[in-house]
Amino acid sequence: MIVEGLEIEWTGHSGFFILDKKKIYIDPFQLVGEREKADIILVTHSHYDHCSIEDLRKIARDGTIIVAPADCQSKIGKIKEKIDLKIMEPGQELVLGEVKIKAIPSYNVGKSFHTKADYWNGYLININGKKVYHSGDSDLIPEMNSLEGDVDIALLPVSGITTMNAQEAMRAAVLIRPKVVIPMHYGNIMGGREDSFKFLDLCDAEGITCKILERK
Numbered sequence: 492m493i494v495e496g497l498e499i500e501w502t503g504h505s506g507f508f509i510l511d512k513k514k515i516y517i518d519p520f521q522l523v524g525e526r527e528k529a530d531i532i533l534v535t536h537s538h539y540d541h542c543s544i545e546d547l548r549k550i551a552r553d554g555t556i557i558v559a560p561a562d563c564q565s566k567i568g569k570i571k572e573k574i575d576l577k578i579m580e581p582g583q584e585l586v587l588g589e590v591k592i593k594a595i596p597s598y599n600v601g602k603s604f605h606t607k608a609d610y611w612n613g614y615l616i617n618i619n620g621k622k623v624y625h626s627g628d629s630d631l632i633p634e635m636n637s638l639e640g641d642v643d644i645a646l647l648p649v650s651g652i653t654t655m656n657a658q659e660a661m662r663a664a665v666l667i668r669p670k671v672v673i674p675m676h677y678g679n680i681m682g683g684r685e686d687s688f689k690f691l692d693l694c695d696a697e698g699i700t701c702k703i704l705e706r707k
Contacts, residue, residue, distance in 0.1 A: 492704055494671055495643045497621050501704035504540055504679040507625065507646060508707070511618050513590055517625050517646075519546040521679060523706075528552040531587060534559035534567075535597060535627030536611035540680055542566050556587060560611050580610045581634075591617040596634045597627030604628070604653040615642070624667065628654045628676065631663045638667045645669035649690045650682025657686050661693035664701075671700050678706070 492499060498510040502522055509515040513530040518541040529550040534542045534557065542563045551557070553573045561578050568576075577585055581596040595613040599605045605628045613627040615638065624638055625646045638645075645667050648654035654676050655663060664672045672694060674687040687703050694701035 492702070494673070494702060495621055497618060497623070497644065499623075499644070499673075499704070500707040501673065501675065503706045504677075505535070505625075505628070505646075505648065505675045506546075507675070509616075509618065509623065513588075513618075515590070515616070515618070516550055517614070518627075519543060519550060522546050522549055526550050529555050531555070531590060532557045533592070533612075533614050533616070533625070534563050535613060535625065536560055536605065536609065537562045537566065538628070541628070544569055558585065558592060558614075560609075562609070579612060581612060589619055593617075595624070595626070595638070596632060597629040598632060599628075599653070600630045600632060602630070602653070624669065626655075626663070630655055631659050631666070635663055635666055640668050642667050642669040643671070645672045646675050647672060647690075648676030649674040649686045650677045651686070652681055657690040657693060660690055661697060661699075664694055664699050665697050668699075671702055673702055673704055 500508040505518040507517045515531045517533045551572045556575045558577045579594040585592045593615040597613040598607040616623045623644045624642045647660040649657045674690045
């Protein structure tokens with residue numbers, strides 16, 4: 492689907508494929524079918540449903556750049572291809588040609604699944620002037636204030652339990668005010684399509700454009 496001028500696919504769970512001049516994957520997990528090899532892969536954290544070595548192997552090639560937190564390094568080191576691993580932690584920025592990446596904190600509030608001390612990432616990805624924010628497995632956190640009005644497409648989890656639920660994700664969308672918001676983190680391990688539709692209705696009530704993508 493073309494969203495704000497970018498070709499973007501939801502590959503399931505928290506995974507996305509963005510095609511511009513570069514082929515960019517985010518948190519590939521349980522990929523289906525034959526997939527194009529990646530130029531850039533962004534991994535938000537080390538949990539198996541986000542840093543999946545099986546899926547990384549499917550799309551890595553010699554020269555693929557993988558961006559990830561430090562604790563993903565041992566897993567990613569099992570890839571036989573000669574990838575270029577870039578370690579990032581929250582607050583750092585990286586320029587990869589026309590793609591600019593900033594690591595945004597991603598953590599839970601009052602839950603222990605994803606702690607601030609883990610230094611796991613969400614990502615703000617600037618692709619030829621279009622900014623995509625993938626929050627990772629985050630709750631609504633104060634650091635999202637810095638994104639207000641600076642995001643074209645926001646990718647937010649809606650399943651609850653280990654992330655925001657639909658109501659909390661709507662509040663994050665209201666804070667960030669992206670041009671388009673897309674729900675994620677449902678349908679595989681926790682959460683269902685009903686969570687995405689609840690999120691859609693909540694966003695509609697707040698005047699926020701929400702698109703639910705079909706899994707590709």
